[in-house]
Amino acid sequence: MLLKPMVEPFRKYLQNKAMVRQEHLEEIMDMVIHKSIDKGEFLLQKGQVCTHSFFVLEGLVRFFSIDQEGKEHIVQFAPENWFISDRGSIFFGKPSEYFIDAIEPTHVVMLDSGFFHKATAISSEFRTYNEYLLQNHIRQLQNRINLLIGANAEIRYLDFLTLYPNITQRVPQWMVASYLGITPESLSRVRKGLLSKE
Amino acid sequence: MLLKPMVEPFRKYLQNKAMVRQEHLEEIMDMVIHKSIDKGEFLLQKGQVCTHSFFVLEGLVRFFSIDQEGKEHIVQFAPENWFISDRGSIFFGKPSEYFIDAIEPTHVVMLDSGFFHKATAISSEFRTYNEYLLQNHIRQLQNRINLLIGANAEIRYLDFLTLYPNITQRVPQWMVASYLGITPESLSRVRKGLLSKE
């Protein structure tokens, strides 16, 4: 058996979060491959068919699109212990409309398209947890849509701060703006306005 | 056995879309309850814990929030053959932030919180189809977020038209505006602009 020290956080995650039992752990762990990427490197680029999901062991990645005018729009951040992939592309086998790259030097495990089927077949605990992740993801996306159609930039920024309190210091402000759907200049002014209130 | 003529479309859906086999059909169908509601009646109101998912047999419902200023924001429409529920509330047992009501006189089947677990255990075909629905739902929500943070009202309206070509005639224009995150007046002007282009 190979020594894979870097992927240990994934084992811990399966054990403590997903409650996967000892007897199923190794079989699942045997399916994972470690990969490390530098800041700025890509895990997925537009036009590629997304073949893997990624679990972030260490570091921070972003999931984003680039529009016709060349502007980036960040759909999601993924720090440690988050799964990230283009579900549409991986599940339907279509070329992706999105990019995934590293904001920090990052370690991930790569999970091929059969991983979730196999792992849920092996461990009912993993199946339950995976379903929880899907439901929670949908809940978050709906909440974000609700804010985007109903709330102004200030409220969306405050919501972001409470939702991702730890990430704010790790990403440049212009990326936060991109996530919120506003320009860096606007975010700067929103922050200025908030400071003068308190 | 009871005669349930109204729920027949659900049986057909399970058979043709989800590819549920004959031998599993009745067991699943036995779990469903029919309910009909008038235009304007609610299936879910803010503050309630959502106890059921709904499958629309006939008619049209909307899933929406109301903000502090009393304005409605439509997160989703659900016409025939769509599932609708507040996944967050049903899965986590928390009071909902959303409303579901009928835009037309509507017939639904009610699926209690255990339905999906039981049905996926009974039929592996249903399990596969349910996963497809979840993945597809996430893909749609991500796409909508991407448009909300990166595209103007005109582009979002055109996307809406291609995504829901049949619904446009069935919902008042002010609801479409609410879905797009703009005012009815703005949508009226967007439409005027599009007419003068062609």
Add this chain to the structure above:
DNA sequence: CGCGTGATTGAAACCCTTCAAGTTTAGTGG
């Protein structure tokens, strides 16, 4: 140091909203 990236600030332009008025459409009761 100097360079590049990111953050801030200002002014003008733009998109969308708000408010108000008018028009059309749809539903209801006589």
Add this chain to the structure above:
DNA sequence: CCACTAAACTTGAAGGGTTTCAATCACGCG
């Protein structure tokens, strides 16, 4: 079937929030 009414849609003008473009400032790193 028409008349009436309420709701939905349109249009205009003014205002607000956000973007754009440009200039300046702050900082980290070679």
